[in-house]
Amino acid sequence: MFIEEVMELVELTSLHNALVGLPRVSGLSTEQRKRLTIAVELVANPSIIFMDEPTSGLDARAAAIVMRTIRNTVDTGRTVVCTIHQPSIDIFDSFDELFLMKRGGEEIYFGPIGHKGTELIKYFESIPGIAKIKDGYNPATWMLEVSTIAQEAALGINFTEIYHNSELYRRNKSLIGELSTPPPGSRDLYFPTKYSQSFITQWLACLWKQHNSYWRNPSYNAIRYVFTTLLALVNGTIFWNLGDKRGSIQQLLNAMGSMYTALMFMGMQNSQVVLPVVDTERTVFYREKFAGMYSALTYAMAQVVIEIPYTFAQAILYSVLVYSMIGFQWTAVKFIWYIFFTFFTLLCFTYYGIMVSVMTPNAHVGSVTAAATYSLWNIFAGFLITRPRLPKWYKWTYWSDPVAWALYGLMVSQFGDVDDIMDNGVSVKDFIREYSGYKHSFLPFAAIAIVGFCIVFATSFAFAIKILNFQKR
Structure with a gap:
């Protein structure tokens, strides 16, 4: 050969x-x-x-x-x-x-x-x-x-x-x-396309390359899965069997806290560990891109797609452990919604880390930049201070916070249609509507929003990897 x-x-x-x-x-x-x-x-x-x-x-x-x-x-x-x-x-x-x-x-x-x-x-x-x-x-x-x-x-x-x-x-x-004079009857050299292969072929080649790269880097995914398992066990034991205990405000807030801590801790972990991985891959990308092997868009699409199965497995691992240990209501719809928001939140954080990595000169700067964003997302997620209690001039920060949308979706999918009366005489669904501004009818919009954030971060990554170059040559 x-x-x-x-x-x-x-x-x-x-x-x-x-x-x-x-x-x-x-x-x-x-x-x-x-x-x-x-x-x-x-x-x-x-x-x-x-x-x-x-x-x-x-x-x-x-x-x-x-x-x-x-x-x-x-x-x-x-x-x-x-x-x-x-x-x-x-x-x-x-x-x-x-x-x-x-x-x-x-x-x-x-x-x-x-x-x-x-x-x-x-x-x-x-x-x-x-x-x-x-x-x-x-x-x-x-x-x-x-x-x-x-x-x-x-x-x-x-x-x-x-x-x-x-x-x-x-x-x-x-x-x-002599050499610059073309022979009689010859034509100028012409290439119909910029790249030798079609877009699909380039993308499949990049996807195969990224698959091998991830498969040969077990420590990256091992860190995520070990952390996810430990967090699931800790959360599950701390909030053991609290999912069906909705008799008081404190019990309901405890359930909300289990969702909030999972979203923030796992999300930040995903975002941080992907930064050095993408930073290392970027060096190889620069060389191969300038050699004309493939376009930046096909590489970006491969990077985005390769994260999906690994992140989905992480979401399933956490959801199965926590959902059963905390004891949320076992219905197919509620469980699917729980997996849905967990998966897309983790994917959102991962894509954000990838995006920041290619927008900054190195992993250290990217880590500091991402950490500043986590703090803002943490403050305006709707847990430390709920949306109804935010000043009017800060309302936009809530709606632009992906964690807020994820927490919204998790809460209304699990408790937004519960009519049980708590010890204060208010039903569960009425309390979360008054306390946090959560409405069950808004669930589809929360789902669209969290998917939208994933698309925005993935698209921004593709745009940045195409136009930005931090090589020092």
Whole structure:
């Protein structure tokens, strides 16, 4: 297979089952990652490859391995263009031709290097006043030393003018003119679409990639599920069998408290743990997006979709444990509503964390930004201070709070239609309407609102990942 040929070419066959891991933390070494990056580009079978300082940050041995890989690529008939600074003799000898520029971006040499730099040395030594290279000296180092601006000033010459007046320059211009003239009957290169694959194919590929990434990162979901289980057991034991005890205001507020604590604690946990995951994935996304592998929208859709099954499993886990331990009324409709609001609240927090991650330069800034939002959502959720008691100029904060809508939906789905009379002579449904402003008839709107928040955060994430770039290059 072609993939196996590429792996053999870049000498990665022995690592074919290895996890890439995190840079300087786990997985492949820096040198192996560079070879993997080359392999990823070779899979598309390009005729030309551009590399920006492929040996930077590597020791001599690792640099030699990478250069051997690049040389193997060239030997297959492909053209490889590299930028490189002050290479060693062995690395410099791996190249066939050199395009040398001085400060200011003006070309001073473009031609063959020759074995051990013979052609390059011959050209510069032919310039009057240039010192001869010493035996065993690195041609790359010598070339940089003799072509400095200080040397130009000392010798009273201009390397750019010398090159432009050389036979080498005239030969290059002639070759450029020849190669830039299209053969008779040929047409301009045209691509009907920006990407090589359809939108659906791109999305499926991104979804498969995200699935593998999540599957190979068990600690991320393990944290969520362990925390959810512990919170469910704690909530269930604290509020044991209080779901059907609605004889007093305190009992009803206790049930409301069990919902509120679950929404805030699990939601914040989801939002916080997803921040570093998306931040790490974003680095890979930047590279693959700029390589034209897929569009930002297909990646965003894959990221949004891959969270759904994991979050749904989390919601089911919590709902089954808590609903049975607290003892809410066992009807299919009420239980489904409980799962519905729990699921979409967790999804809302998760999407919010994803959105903040791509809108901030790193996970630390994102964490601080998200924490500030949690505080506002906590205050205006309708539990610490109910909506009827909010000043008029703060009403908008309640309606713009996803936790408020989630708590609204949970309360009215469980108690909004209960006619039981409490010890104060008021029915349960009348009390929550007067105390919190909750109406059972408003349940569908609460459901639409919490789904709407998920859509807004997911859409904002897609928009941000498309236009924002925090890479420092």
